[in-house]
Amino acid sequence: MIAHPLGNTGARARSDGAKAMALAKTVVWILALVPAAVLIWKGFRQELGPNPIEYITHATGDWTLRLLLITLAISPLRKILRFPQLIRFRRLLGLFAFFYGFLHFLTYILLDQFLDFPAMLQDIGKRPFITAGFTSFLLLLPLAATSTAGWIRRLGGKRWQQLHRAIYLSAALGVLHYYWLVKSDIRMPVFYGAILAALLSARLLLRRAPAK
């Protein structure tokens, strides 16, 4: 590689670290966009199956929940693996969870209901699984909106953290949404629910352990 202009080893290590972080972030970006890219690719090739709208709804819903759980796994993982840098991916992953949640919501509004607002309002009020999903999504909105450094400063770290704990509630409602929407085969929602429970327990158990 090209020598760093400052030629100072400490600075070079720092800048190598920054480069590695930039590279890692790029990788996370690419990975997180893969499910969306796959959907678009399959869409063009007409490989979304006999009911494409259902396929898109399921894929975006699945990835919202998976990314929420991955986001929640960061904090315990960084302690267990003693890898504090992991924390720098958390916000990005959380925003991608929101991104898929937004796509899921758009799929519902545009493709599933086709802007039939009375029908959607009825759905939200009458069908518990939609009520839970919608609430889960609403909870993500303020988190996404306050995800910037500016907002952390404005709210203060402590209050910001408290607000962002809502992500647990959002994930729990996401699991409930899934549990209520399956007809009889509850394996997947129970699986995600177990992961969420494990993450919550890990959080409580590791509460006192500082990140090294």
Place this chain on the structure above:
Amino acid sequence: MLIGKAGEIRSSEITPRDVYFSRRKFLAGGVGLAVGAGALRAAAKLEGLGKSPFSTTEKLTPYDAVTTYNNFYEFGSGKDQPARFAKNFQTVPWTVSVEGHAQKPRTFDLDSILALAPIEERIYRMRCVEGWSMVIPWAGYPLSTLLKQVEPLSKARYVAFQSYYNSKQMPQARFSGIPFPYVEGLRMDEAMHPLTLLCVGLYGERLPNQNGAPVRIVVPWKYGFKSIKSIAKIKLVEKEPPITWNLANPREYGFYSNVNPKVDHPRWSQAKERRIGEFFKRDTLLFNGYGDSVSSLYAGMDLKKYY
């Protein structure tokens, strides 16, 4: 070249079925040798099907969708699973016992079922309780033809159906979350109604495994789950028989389960449906559009109460 052969086939409308039939006939014409084993694996054909005035002229749902998007929980709860996991389902030999309150209860083997009456094509709308629908060219004859064979007694007020179940052949079943064997039921007058089909095929061939081979019923004015697949036993009974989805979830699935846009399922509005292959939803029709033929069966009944 393939399509060129289609001229001598059946009707003239351009539908997926015509393309399909032309391919089948082409293969049958002895030229099939040149074609790969995959194509030859296709199910046995049903020749010379009669037409039926009950058939709709709506556009058919493509064969691929009809045979890859299925609810058949014995082979898994995912829509794509029956096509994958029912591939090796053994349907030979097959018998259907027809018993209960009958003068001449009897067990039919499949050949005698196939030979009992001329098989006709019935193009029906199929509406799933989940809010999607298809148009499917079934093949069969009225269930009443079979039932009359055993001479039902006056005590026979309902007909109870039971699917074949074998956990070795159906390893996915135990994850589905509903009890097996699958059971269904109809009131006697529903079972004897000319629309109620004893079905042995679709798209001019014998039923693919994932669609309920080798023999099922089709009740087009009710939600799809009422049309029980892979029937092993039919029993004429006095009291309303239990049905699987009602056992699994009594609040959501009733015995009658007539298609009705005004009676919502707790999880889905039933006002509209998405016809597979179409983008926009369409309005769901009372009795799935078969009201002229069947509404008299329910005269005076509160359809909200008897859902």
